[in-house]
Amino acid sequence: MSRSADHKKGLDFYKILGVPKGAGDGQIKSAYRKLAIQYHPDKTAGDADLEERFKEISAAYAVLSDPQKRRQYDLLGEAAVDIEAVDMEQMTFGTTLVAALFSKLGAPIPTAIPQRTLDLAASFEARQQGEKIAWNSAIEGKVSTHGVRFYFGEVTEEEARKGVRIYVHSSVGSKFKLLSFDGQGKLLSQEESMPEVLGRSGTFACIYMCAFKSLHVDPPTSRFKLVHDEEEAPPVFRRLETLTASRYSPLRPGEVLFAVQGDNFFREVKYTIHFNVCDLAAKDEILSAEEKLSLKQRDLYQLEQEYWEAKSKYEKILARVEEETTMVDHALLSREALYAKMAGDAQRERAVEQAMARAEEEREKEKAKKEAKR
Secondary structure, three states, rough: OOHHHHOOOOOHHHHOOOOOOOOOHHHHHHHHHHHHHHHHHHHHHHOOOHHHHHHHHHHHHHHHHHHHHHHHHHHHHHHHHHHHHHHHHOOOOOHHHHHHHHHHHHHOOOOOOOOOHHHOOOHHHHHHHHHHHHHOOEEEEEEEOEEEEEEEEEEEEEEEEEOOEEEEEOOOOOEEEEEEEEEOOOOEEEOOOOEEEOOOOOOOEEEOOOOOOOEEOOOHHHHHOOOOOOOOOHHHHHHHHOOOOOOOOOOEEEEEEEEEEEEOOOOOOEEEEEEOOOOOOHHHHHHHHHHHHHHHHHHHHHHHHHHHHHHHHHHHHHHHHHHHHHHHEEEEEEEHHHHOOOOOOOOHHHHHHHHHHHHHHHHHHHHHHHHHHH
């Protein structure tokens, strides 16, 4: 048994996902999705502890989302769970299992950055092959399929104080990544291109590097839309789930390096990249707006917990109503059959029995439909 499998022993999967033991499927999906996005390896910058946390979250979901594994786990704990089936060594990002979990939830799955790109960034070649940044300007560019184009420049103390924005737009809808590196060429972050949603066609990726602590939120596009519970949970619960502290360290004077990595499968990537120095006039308003959003995020999280609890209670009451309805209908038909029998009306007695059989058949069909939806 692997060391990670031993480590998994004793973990409380419900506690890991932050859900009660009686949580429904929708609540478990929602909790996993929030945590998976929060601990997305794209956002943890190689932090080993956070990567291990991501594995635990994925392992917990792999068990609790499977009715059979969940029943075994509830009865006997981790000892009953097939360790090989949820081995945390297999929970590294990019594996088939984790990709499948993310795909089912509609979460973004970034492709890997080619090793050649990382090697170039760490060498002088990136500066030799790249273009010099001129702030408050735009550059038309293109890269081959899975190719890369570097941009380097200097940030003065004044520019660092104000902050900068790097914005890439492809009017033809190309897929690409916007990468940022530190002065030594170490990858700091990557932004996946996504469809424009504000009345502009094409795709874009954007990085704000501010001198103050800001928040980051992914735009509300279809890539973050849940597939399986989109009708179960109000969409507002999804709007702020990606709101987190910006993954960019405060901007400091010195050298900066960015890159556009092509992600198209068959054609070159065409784009325009903008390098802007920010205006601090809106700083206080931004901080105020983000503070309100952060508070609203907590409010929505609490509201969602209440929603799932209320929905669970409603479903239990609804099941009870259906059960009572079935019992009353059956009792009335049985009574009618008895009266027909007492009167010697064999034809009516058979008609009532046939009605009871049809009702039972309909109940079995409805039961099968509900089971199929799970």
